[in-house]
Amino acid sequence: MDYLPLFFNLRQQPVLLIGGGEVGLRKARLLIKAGAQVELVALSVHPDLKTLIQEQQGQIHYAEYADTYLEGKKLVIAATDDQPLNERVYQACQARGIPVNVVDQPALCSFIFPAIVDRSPLVIAISSAGKAPVLARLLRAKLESWIPTRYSDLGQLAGRFREAVKARFGSINQRRYFWEKVFSGPIAERVFNGQMPEAERLLQAELEAAEGSSAGVGEVYLVGAGPGDPELLTFKALRLMQQADVVLYDRLVSAEVLELCRRDAELIYVGKKRDHHHLPQPDINQLLVEKARAGHRVLRLKGGDPFVFGRGGEELEELKAAGVPFQVVPGITSANACSAYAGIPLTHRHYAQSVKLITGQLKNRTSELNFAEMRAPNQTLVFYMGLHTLELIVAGLREAGKPASTLIALISKGSTPEQKVLVGTLETIVAQQAEAQIEAPALIIVGEVVSLHHQLAWFNNPAPTIAVQGPLSQAAPKLHSTSA
Known part of the structure; x- marks a missing residue:
């Protein structure tokens, strides 16, 4: 986490804005919406910014910036294209311990402005730490469409009843249960439909009927x-x-x-x-x-x-x-996810018509596996927790009649960015693992479906790297392509 999200209470607090252009106008609108007392320093001021400041009884100084303007300020925003001035403002604020934001220059900011979804008192802030502000705005646009504006009314309603609920219920858990019922039930639906008086009546009735003396069984x-x-x-x-x-x-x-x-x-x-x-x-x-x-x-x-x-x-x-x-x-389950992310389908019309999920670690930690059931062709075997008994599993399969050329894959930390895949045969895999040291947690897949790994993993690789070794590692992927 590059920044700790915090919410400043700026109501009636003095804030200094340096720069009178359109960027300064955007910042002033946010500050005034939060109730701040804005003081502006600029040689020239955008007409809309001038009107906004005057309507809110703020101050405008048509002057060069001076450090004396920082006295008593709770927050400072520099919205200028003057780099030496921006650096001077930043250094002066740092020396005085005043939070400062130089617009579009993260290196000169002790705080940054997030993209905001405003459903006051519910406020959602989205930040990319200054690395991708357009991406943050796109996410905000999605949230704006997903979260109804009536959530603001729901938050206001909860605020009006907060103290009454606190007095009614003695424990935090009881209060939490009550509010979750309110926010996910008919009371919230009334709010979303614009029926505020009815929602308030239902909430009052729910509060009066609630029993706050016992938490009961969870x-x-x-x-x-x-x-x-x-x-x-x-x-x-x-x-x-x-x-x-x-x-x-x-x-x-x-x-x-x-x-x-x-x-x-x-x-x-x-x-x-x-x-x-x-x-x-x-x-x-x-x-x-x-x-x-x-x-x-x-x-x-x-x-x-x-x-x-x-x-x-x-x-x-x-x-x-x-x-x-x-x-x-x-x-x-791991069999589904690890096989999919490694490009190894558990079933395939040409290779396997059944799947066995097998534990490699039994209750008494001895092998009680019926290897005779596993020797049939056209099936996929998936071993969970079997990495430490790999040698025993391979030996059991070979003794039961599985060909030494049967393909096998070890998938370590499947579906995560650390995923690794080791491919071999029943004849080679123990030696390969001794060298590669694939780490647990790992899944073992045995069967001819492993042959599809090189063709399909290219399309479904979640990790930046996949380590592949064994008889398939030199094979060129056989891919089918289509053109529009």
């Missing part, structure tokens, strides 16, 4: 976080991530996905990796029950899909026995 959301790319989350997953008070997350949840959880939620790491469990599974189960019984909405965030080698079933059994309500949101 709820658990068992949510699949997918393989790492935050854009692969479902809409429902994102909504519940924003609602949860407590988040229990595992090792495979990416930092980018975790960042989308509610900022003030309690984050509890319960990750596991081979031979090291930060919190044993029974303790995780019990913690879910305890947090829910305390009245919290608990998000159990799991990498991939919670029901595909994620032990989600065990957790739900515990919740069911304890009488705790829950919701389950599937996630995109």
Whole structure:
């Protein structure tokens, strides 16, 4: 994060604007809209800017800039094309500890102006840290169309009832639940339809009927976080991530996905990796029950899909026995995401008509895999958590009759910018991995569909680099092209 987003309260605060052209006019409009007392210094002033300042009882100095104009100012904006003057203003403000913005010169700014979506009291600020202001404005345009102007009325309504709700409910969680019900139910719909008196009446009735004495039992959301790319989350997953008070997350949840959880939620790491469990599974189960019984909405965030080698079933059994309500949101499992991002379809009419999802790490950490079922042709085998048992898996497949020439791919950190793919055969892959040291988490795909990697990964590569080694690495991609 290049800048920390902050909102200044400039109401009735003195602000200095240097420069009287059209750029200064745009900045003055924003400042005055925020309630600032604008003082302008310029040798000449745009007629519209002059009128604006005069209407707001501001001051205009038709003079050269001098550092004395900085006295008592809370904020300074330099909107001139005079580079020496801009640098002088910046240095003078820095010496006095006054926030300063030199328009279109990020190096001379202690703060920058974002693109703004104004639904006061709801205000959304969008910044590109000065690197791509046009992109920020395009995003603002999208938000302007997505967020109805009536959100301003909804915010004003909430402001009028804020103290009454605070007095009614003793805990933060109770107040949060109440407001979320208001903002997502019939009261908000009345506001959006312009029926403000009816919305206010309903809100008053809801407040009077509410019981604020007990938090009651909360709820658990068992949510699949997918393989790492935050854009692969479902809409429902994102909504519940924003609602949860407590988040229990595992090792495979990416930092980018975790960042989308509610900022003030309690984050509890319960990750596991081979031979090291930060919190044993029974303790995780019990913690879910305890947090829910305390009245919290608990998000159990799991990498991939919670029901595909994620032990989600065990957790739900515990919740069911304890009488705790829950919701389950599937996630995109690693087999789907990693294969797609690596350009390896799990099924293909010419290569594979079935798929097996197999765990490479069983409960007792010994191999109980039925390799005889895996020797059939025309199927794709996908091994989860099998990197540390790669040699055992390869040996088992070969002993069961799989040809040594069978293609195999290791996909490390699939769907993320760190994705790497190692391609080989059952005969070569162990030696290749010993040299390449592909890192966990990794997925293993076995089958003839791996031969499509070089053709399809060129079109679907999310990472800046993919490391590919093995018998396919010298093959030229066979691509079909079309022309308009």
